[in-house]
Amino acid sequence: MRRTNYSYQPLPQNPGPSRLNQDSLEEENERAAAELQQKIGALKSLTIDIGNEVRYQDKLVRGIDDDMDRTGGFLGTTMTRVIRLGKHGGTKHMCYMFLFVLFVFFLLYVVIKLK
DSSP, X not given: OOOSSOOOOOOOOOOOOOHHHHHHHXXXXXXXXXXXXXXXXXXXXXXXXXXXXXXXXXXXXXXXXXXXHHHHHHHHHHHHHXXXXXXXXXXXXXXXXXXXHHHHHHHHHHHHHHO
C-alpha cells in the first residue's frame, strides 16, 4: 500500500561556520603550531645540552676512577713495603718511622694553627 499524501522534506541543514570563522580558526591553529614548533626546538636544544653534560661528567668520572685505581695500586705497594719492613727491619726502623709520623703531624698542626 502506498501513501500518496507523504511528502519528503529534508531536515534543515546547519549552516557551517562562516568563512571568516574558518579563517580565524586556521590562524589560531597556525599560531598554536608555531608555538609548538618553538617549544620542540627548545626541548631539542635542552636535550642536546643534557647529552653534552652527561658525556663531560662521564669523562670526569672515568678520570677519577683511573686515578683511584692508580692510587690504590700505589697504596697497596706501599703497605706491602711497610709490612715487609716491620717484619724484617727490626725496632730501629719502626722507631724512626714513628718519629717521622709524629714530626709530620706536628708540622701539620703548626701550619693549621698559623693560618
